[in-house]
Amino acid sequence: MKIMKFGGTSVGKPQRMHEVARLITTGNEGKIVVLSAVSGTTNSLVAISQQLAKGDRHAAKALIGDLRAQYDAFVPELVQTAAAREAAAAILHEHFDFLSIILRISWSEALNKDILAQGELLSTKLFSTYLTEQGIAHALLPALDFMRIDAYEEPQLDTIRELLQAQLAQHRDTTLFITQGFICRNARGEVDNLKRGGSDYSASLMAAAITASVCEIWTDISGMHNNDPRVVERTVPIGQLSFDEAAELAYFGAKILHPASIWPAQQYRIPVRLLNTMEPSAPGTLITQVAAARGAKAIAAKDGITAVNIKSSRMLLAYGFLRKVFEVFEKNRTSIDMITTSEVAVSVTIDNDSALPEILEELAAFGTVSTDGGQTIISIVGHAVASDTSMLQRIFSSLEGVEIRMVSYGGSLHNISLLVDADKKKEVLQRLNKGVFNL
Ligand SMILES: Nc1ncnc2c1ncn2[C@@H]1O[C@H](COP(=O)(O)OP(=O)(O)OP(=O)(O)O)[C@@H](O)[C@H]1O
Numbered sequence: 001m002k003i004m005k006f007g008g009t010s011v012g013k014p015q016r017m018h019e020v021a022r023l024i025t026t027g028n029e030g031k032i033v034v035l036s037a038v039s040g041t042t043n044s045l046v047a048i049s050q051q052l053a054k055g056d057r058h059a060a061k062a063l064i065g066d067l068r069a070q071y072d073a074f075v076p077e078l079v080q081t082a083a084a085r086e087a088a089a090a091i092l093h094e095h096f097d098f099l100s101i102i103l104r105i106s107w108s109e110a111l112n113k114d115i116l117a118q119g120e121l122l123s124t125k126l127f128s129t130y131l132t133e134q135g136i137a138h139a140l141l142p143a144l145d146f147m148r149i150d151a152y153e154e155p156q157l158d159t160i161r162e163l164l165q166a167q168l169a170q171h172r173d174t175t176l177f178i179t180q181g182f183i184c185r186n187a188r189g190e191v192d193n194l195k196r197g198g199s200d201y202s203a204s205l206m207a208a209a210i211t212a213s214v215c216e217i218w219t220d221i222s223g224m225h226n227n228d229p230r231v232v233e234r235t236v237p238i239g240q241l242s243f244d245e246a247a248e249l250a251y252f253g254a255k256i257l258h259p260a261s262i263w264p265a266q267q268y269r270i271p272v273r274l275l276n277t278m279e280p281s282a283p284g285t286l287i288t289q290v291a292a293a294r295g296a297k298a299i300a301a302k303d304g305i306t307a308v309n310i311k312s313s314r315m316l317l318a319y320g321f322l323r324k325v326f327e328v329f330e331k332n333r334t335s336i337d338m339i340t341t342s343e344v345a346v347s348v349t350i351d352n353d354s355a356l357p358e359i360l361e362e363l364a365a366f367g368t369v370s371t372d373g374g375q376t377i378i379s380i381v382g383h384a385v386a387s388d389t390s391m392l393q394r395i396f397s398s399l400e401g402v403e404i405r406m407v408s409y410g411g412s413l414h415n416i417s418l419l420v421d422a423d424k425k426k427e428v429l430q431r432l433n434k435g436v437f438n439l
């Protein structure tokens with residue numbers, strides 16, 4: 001059995017859903033098809049929720065009206081028969097009814113999660129209606145019945161496996177299943193999600209739960225490219241990556257994959273394929289345990305980084321200082337990406353500044369603390385890239401004149417990272433494309 005995950009753009013138009021139906025009905029292997037919300041829907045739901053949180057019901061209502069109009073136009077192009085249109089109208093009625101009820105109740109974090117879940121519920125139900133209209137046998141599996149996260153928002157893979165297997169066992173004669181990405185239930189039993197872009201993570205967790213033959217991630221580009229195609233003009237697809245390389249790229253900003261989506265596949269040795277719905281015959285990228293080649297494969301950029309600098313003469317010849325610093329971040333559940341130290345100073349970077357005031361207050365006990373916001377981590381990733389003896393020279397000569405705030409080299413053989421001001425990101429990515437890949 002395999003997993004096929006289709007992202008927002010792959011289900012973003014009725015014609016694209018028709019194309020997805022063709023793709024999932026080729027071959028005899030059983031499939032669990034994981035869908036994202038129609039592209040733009042989750043952004044709209046976030047905006048609706050934000051207006052409600054601010055108490056602006058009028059603005060929220062207008063946004064709900066706009067979203068409804070988009071779905072009203074979507075349905076007649078998706079399905080043709082009266083029965084299917086009636087079924088689709090009932091689905092819209094149910095979910096937009098919910099969205100009108102929320103205008104009358106007070107906002108809470110739990111309600112926010114319920115609002116965000118509507119996108120994947122709508123896309124899967126509408127897609128299922130189309131499959132039914134086409135006479136394609138399938139079962140719609142409610143992800144809320146088997147996707148689980150714990151109190152620390154970590155997926156509970158064993159529980160997911162047990163619950164998903166129980167669901168599949170109820171449909172022994174079915175070989176095609178449709179389910180929602182992104183959404184899950186939390187430790188309190190409430191509707192929750194795996195964070196933005198989390199449908200990839202859902203797919204990989206499901207692949208691990210059923211030990212799938214492959215986890216296919218279908219999107220709008222033919223595989224992982226060597227650089228961010230949104231920023232750099234000339235980029236090329238990468239045929240093969242190891243799990244370690246893909247994980248580093250996803251974590252350090254390659255948007256095509258959710259950062260956490262590699263570990264479940266890697267743990268259960270399930271190959272991951274990145275494929276293009278718009279060009280299904282393109283080879284895309286295959287991600288497996290081993291790296292096919294050494295050297296730089298791709299460059300990624302991670303935005304929204306803050307550097308925290310601690311200067312202290314007490315650090316001089318002292319031991320245990322770094323442990324105390326790290327404990328502050330651990331206590332505040334904030335992970336560190338890059339670190340550099342000298343004998344009297346340490347700088348670390350974080351991508352989540354929600355606990356920054358608490359962290360700064362606690363660090364002040366150790367020395368002088370300062371921060372630099374608006375930073376970007378640029379990572380050059382590839383198997384053993386750090387042991388390529390000409391790599392550092394190529395990186396630095398292509399970046400001559402650009403101020404580099406931090407360098408991480410040697411922590412991982414597969415990654416060289418630089419911290420630069422966010423407004424230098426585009427220039428750095430472009431210059432490295434030439435310097436590292438000759439493109
Ligand atoms: N290195 C890279 N290689 C390929 N695509 C990249 C890379 N870096 C950024 N991207 C962007 O990632 C996009 C695909 O990811 P995206 O998350 O938008 O897909 P999606 O199929 O809409 O999925 P979802 O709805 O689940 O988020 C591409 O359109 C591309 O612009």
Ligand SMILES: N[C@@H](CC(=O)O)C(=O)O
Pocket residue numbers: 007008036037042043119181182195196197198199200
């Ligand atoms: N719909 C969610 C999840 C996903 O598409 O992967 C989002 O836009 O973030």
